[in-house]
Amino acid sequence: xxxxxxxxxxxxxxxxxxxxxxxxxxxxxxxxxxxxxxxxxxxxxxxxxxxxxxxxxxxxxxxxxxxxxxxxxxxxxxxxxxxxxxxxxxxxxxxxxxxxxxxxxxxxxxxxxxxxxxxxxxxxxxxxxxxxxxxxxxxxxxxxxxxxxxxxxxxxxxxxxxxxxxxxxxxxxxxxxxxxxxxxxxxxxxxxxxxxxxxxxxxxxxxxxxxxxxxxxxxxxxxxxxxxxxxxxxxxxxxxxxxxxxxxxxxxxxxxxxxxxxxxxxxxxxxxxxxxxxxxxxxxxxxxxxxxxxxxxxxxxxxxxxxxxxxxxxxxxxxxxxxxx
Amino acid sequence: xxxxxxxxxxxxxxxxxxxxxxxxxxxxxxxxxxxxxxxxxxxxxxxxxxxxxxxxxxxxxxxxxxxxxxxxxxxxxxxxxxxxxxxxxxxxxxxxxxxxxxxxxxxxxxxxxxxxxxxxxxxxxxxxxxxxxxxxxxxxxxxxxxxxxxxxxxxxxxxxxxxxxxxxxxxxxxxxxxxxxxxxxxxxxxxxxxxxxxxxxxxxxxxxxxxxxxxxxxxxxxxxxxxxxxxxxxxxxxxxxxxxxxxxxxxxxxxxxxxxxxxxxxxxxxxxxxxxxxxxxxxxxxxxxxxxxxxxxxxxxxxxxxxxxxxxxxxxxxxxxxxxx
DNA sequence: CGGATTGTTGGGAACAGATTCCAACAGCGC
DNA sequence: GCGCTGTTGGAATCTGTTCCCAACAATCCG
Numbered sequence: 001x002x003x004x005x006x007x008x009x010x011x012x013x014x015x016x017x018x019x020x021x022x023x024x025x026x027x028x029x030x031x032x033x034x035x036x037x038x039x040x041x042x043x044x045x046x047x048x049x050x051x052x053x054x055x056x057x058x059x060x061x062x063x064x065x066x067x068x069x070x071x072x073x074x075x076x077x078x079x080x081x082x083x084x085x086x087x088x089x090x091x092x093x094x095x096x097x098x099x100x101x102x103x104x105x106x107x108x109x110x111x112x113x114x115x116x117x118x119x120x121x122x123x124x125x126x127x128x129x130x131x132x133x134x135x136x137x138x139x140x141x142x143x144x145x146x147x148x149x150x151x152x153x154x155x156x157x158x159x160x161x162x163x164x165x166x167x168x169x170x171x172x173x174x175x176x177x178x179x180x181x182x183x184x185x186x187x188x189x190x191x192x193x194x195x196x197x198x199x200x201x202x203x204x205x206x207x208x209x210x211x212x213x214x215x216x217x218x219x220x221x222x223x224x225x226x227x228x229x230x231x232x233x234x235x236x237x238x239x240x241x242x243x244x245x246x247x248x249x250x251x252x253x254x255x256x257x258x259x260x261x262x263x264x265x266x267x268x269x270x271x272x273x274x275x276x277x278x279x280x281x282x283x284x285x286x287x288x289x290x291x292x293x294x295x296x297x298x299x300x301x302x303x304x305x306x307x308x309x310x311x312x313x314x315x316x317x318x319x320x321x322x323x324x325x
Numbered sequence: 326x327x328x329x330x331x332x333x334x335x336x337x338x339x340x341x342x343x344x345x346x347x348x349x350x351x352x353x354x355x356x357x358x359x360x361x362x363x364x365x366x367x368x369x370x371x372x373x374x375x376x377x378x379x380x381x382x383x384x385x386x387x388x389x390x391x392x393x394x395x396x397x398x399x400x401x402x403x404x405x406x407x408x409x410x411x412x413x414x415x416x417x418x419x420x421x422x423x424x425x426x427x428x429x430x431x432x433x434x435x436x437x438x439x440x441x442x443x444x445x446x447x448x449x450x451x452x453x454x455x456x457x458x459x460x461x462x463x464x465x466x467x468x469x470x471x472x473x474x475x476x477x478x479x480x481x482x483x484x485x486x487x488x489x490x491x492x493x494x495x496x497x498x499x500x501x502x503x504x505x506x507x508x509x510x511x512x513x514x515x516x517x518x519x520x521x522x523x524x525x526x527x528x529x530x531x532x533x534x535x536x537x538x539x540x541x542x543x544x545x546x547x548x549x550x551x552x553x554x555x556x557x558x559x560x561x562x563x564x565x566x567x568x569x570x571x572x573x574x575x576x577x578x579x580x581x582x583x584x585x586x587x588x589x590x591x592x593x594x595x596x597x598x599x600x601x602x603x604x605x606x607x608x609x610x611x612x613x614x615x616x617x618x619x620x621x622x623x624x625x626x627x628x629x630x631x632x633x634x635x636x637x638x639x640x641x642x643x644x645x646x647x648x649x650x
Numbered sequence: 651c652g653g654a655t656t657g658t659t660g661g662g663a664a665c666a667g668a669t670t671c672c673a674a675c676a677g678c679g680c
Numbered sequence: 681g682c683g684c685t686g687t688t689g690g691a692a693t694c695t696g697t698t699c700c701c702a703a704c705a706a707t708c709c710g
Contacts (some may be wrong), residue, residue, distance in 0.1 A: 021428035021429075021431075021432055022352075022356075022421075022424055022425050022428045023353075024428070025352065025424050025427055025428055026351065026352055026353075027347075027350065027351055027352055028348075028351075067428075067431040067432060067434070067435050068432075068435035069431050069434045069435045083434075083439055083440040083441070083628070083629060083630055084431065084434040084439075084440075086628055087430050087431075087434070087440075087441045088427060088430070088431060090443075091423060091426055091427045091430065092427065094423060095420060095423045095424060095427065096347075098416060098419060098420045098423060099347055099350050099420060100347050101416055102350055102413060102416045102417065102420070103346035103347045103349070103350055103392075104346075105412050105413070105416065106346075106392040106394050106409065106412075106413060107346055107392060107393075109392070109394045109408075109409040109412070110392050110393035110394045114408055115408040115412075116408070116412045118415075154545070154546045155480065175545045175569065220479065220499075220500045221479045226551075229555070230554070230555075230558055233555055233558045233559045234558045234561070236559070236561065244500065303408070303411055304408065305408055
């Protein structure tokens with residue numbers, strides 16, 4: 001039954017036999033192991049870790065013995081990994097990285113930080129609103145700290161669902177499924193171009209008017225990109241795309257280099273495009289005004305710090321509040 | 326400078342001070358810690374872990390001392406987490422889960438497995454082709470093992486780029502950027518419906534002909550969903566969507582329940598829809614024939630096992646080979 | 651070509667340090 | 681005061697490290 005060895009990863013509770021094996025793993029061994037892998041040499045690895053070479057040798061042997069696995073091929077000129085070793089190396093690296101996060105985060109708490117909030121947000125939110133909002137938030141709550149990661153809107157939703165973070169910010173178009181969603185901000189899209197572009201004299205633009213010119217696309221998973229593609233096909237045309245770039249600053253630089261038109265939020269242009277000698281013209285289409293929303297898994301069961309952050313973000317834009325999802 | 330506390334996560338090499346802190350973390354303490362959190366009671370946690378309560382108490386105190394952090398509020402009726410404790414709990418959980426993976430994987434090697442390949446694939450590949458292909462691959466290489474995770478095509482690309490897996494399979498439409506891409510298989514989309522549906526008598530269908538009826542959508546990030554949305558808007562219409570579901574089997578069940586039409590690959594229908602008394606009609610549009618591609622970061626530097634798998638997958642469909650990206 | 655040299659990993663005994671256990675202790679609520 | 685909680689102290693134990701030495705392969709040198 002070869003198919004039995006197809007492992008679709010999933011969250012399981014450990015069997016007793018597994019916990020027994022788990023106890024044979026320890027972090028110093030792991031650390032030593034990656035050192036040996038890095039150096040491909042036991043002696044240098046031992047020096048680097050400030051420990052006797054024989055001790056390292058013993059640990060590696062014991063470890064191999066404990067799992068009944070050969071990790072290294074012992075060569076005359078050092079140690080080379082076996083396939084089992086390579087597999088271990090991968091996991092060992094991410095485990096150690098995680099432990100490091102623990103150490104860093106805890107030492108932050110010891111220096112007075114009173115709470116962490118893990119956050120996911122799309123690029124638009126990070127570039128335009130979060131710097132000021134978080135700055136103000138920190139001013140009110142000096143002892144809090146935020147771990148912020150950038151992801152496209154769809155993956156923000158997924159991350160919140162999976163518990164990778166407590167609070168997410170994404171485009172309102174994104175399907176937030178079972179998550180609770182609240183209004184955050186509105187966004188206005190502008191078309192960015194060089195001052196010598198044929199459209200540069202216009203005060204406002206319909207998106208269809210730009211379709212006869214080259215465009216510079218954002219990351220293909222970004223909601224701005226998806227939305228503009230949609231609009232183009234709805235108009236029965238296709239966007240003339242020359243390149244996809246990963247950030248608003250990159251869009252502006254491409255525009256500057258005469259690669260075409262860019263489509264980014266107005267405040268993003270104000271932040272990253274200012275001083276580049278470019279022109280930004282508001283989009284007249286209804287979808288030129290977008291909404292960003294806040295998503296959480298369950299507002300009632302947020303941590304104290306998460307709750308604080310959510311309440312703050314919801315209150316920060318006063319003109320138009322309320323629930324959207 | 327409140328903004329200094331905005332941490333965009335990134336891969337850093339550890340500073341000396343950090344490694345010193347890192348050494349104060351050990352897995353038994355972590356395991357004990359989550360046990361205490363789970364039980365909210367030190368005594369029960371100690372019992373569960375088969376250790377004296379005093380030992381646990383000491384470990385927790387030493388740990389708090391080492392980082393200068395209070396993890397628990399000691400109450401008369403047990404232990405409650407502080408914010409710092411909650412932060413630690415999150416990281417501790419994922420770390421332990423990782424260690425468990427290490428133990429499982431290594432014990433697999435000890436039982437004869439000679440290599441692991443981490444793979445990401447979209448749903449279409451997993452449902453239609455991978456079971457047979459991997460089965461045949463395992464028959465030829467009994468001692469290999471595969472860790473397979475399902476993701477939408479876009480996230481497959483991202484996962485391969487980030488090194489989460491060695492080999493990915495995704496829709497050819499997905500932008501694979503700097504990755505190397507190879508042809509894998511072709512896919513044919515069929516429209517699934519109940520036998521009493523008005524279109525059930527047709528031999529072949531154009532997608533536009535289905536737009537007057539209700540549709541059942543796949544996950545909104547899936548490439549089939551995105552492609553059909555695109556086709557609908559290109560035809561100047563909108564899809565009448567009643568629901569989005571996460572898998573091909575769910576689509577078929579929804580069709581059976583008279584919720585509308587489904588659009589899935591033909592072989593997926595053969596696998597999951599057989600025996601449900603449904604009708605599957607091929608799509609005549611050119612995009613009804615899709616391509617699945619294999620993506621890797623750098624074929625030249627694949628592990629031995631990864632190389633084996635790549636070569637096998639590329640050779641498995643003989644009628645149309647060759648590079649696509 | 652032979653032999654010495656340098657580098658490697660592996661093994662055993664003594665030592666130091668950490669971890670554990672048991673028992674007794676202190677705070678809190680009922 | 682009883683039952684529950686977590687904490688403390690000291691002794692037994694165990695684990696890990698070091699040091700020294702052996703075995704081995706490659707390389708250099710006479």
